[in-house]
Amino acid sequence: MLRLRMNTESLYARAGGDAGVTQLIGIFYQRVLADPELSPFFARIPMDKLRRMQVEFFTSALGGPLQYSGRPLAHVHHGHGITKSHLRRFTEHLLVTLETLKFSQQDIQSIYHRIALEAAEIADDSAGLGTGCEAG
Secondary structure: OOOOOOOOOOHHHHOOHHHHHHHHHHHHHHHHHHOOOOHHHHOOOOHHHHHHHHHHHHHHHOOOOOOOOOOOHHHHHOOOOOOHHHHHHHHHHHHHHHHHOOOOHHHHHHHHHHHHHHHHHHOOOOOOOOOOOOOO
16 A cells, blocks of 8 residues: 655545555454454444444544544443453554554554544443444
8 A cells, every 4th residue: 555654644645545544444353353352342243334433433533534423432332341451452453454554653653642542431441351342
């Protein structure tokens, strides 16, 4: 994927726009669904809807033209037993995906911080492993 390095471009543009974000989400969820600790959360989730909502979420977070229209993350994920450990594994898969797609270290850090601000709302360390969470 072509990565333009101009600092005046949004992260969304540097990520390759809609096609780049869609590719990122596809690769990212391949990794997440292959993870035995995370895959049970998605066992009963309509993945097409989840991917659409994630493309919307990432596009918005990266400064693209879409606004996230899903429910607040804390509400969607509440009560599903997602711990900080699960969230950390999820984030590690994101970081490896961004490295695989040859994002610059600066862009990886920027994307991580933008996503982490939102994702921090979903962990509940007092809970055990849940069976699934709703898609957006």
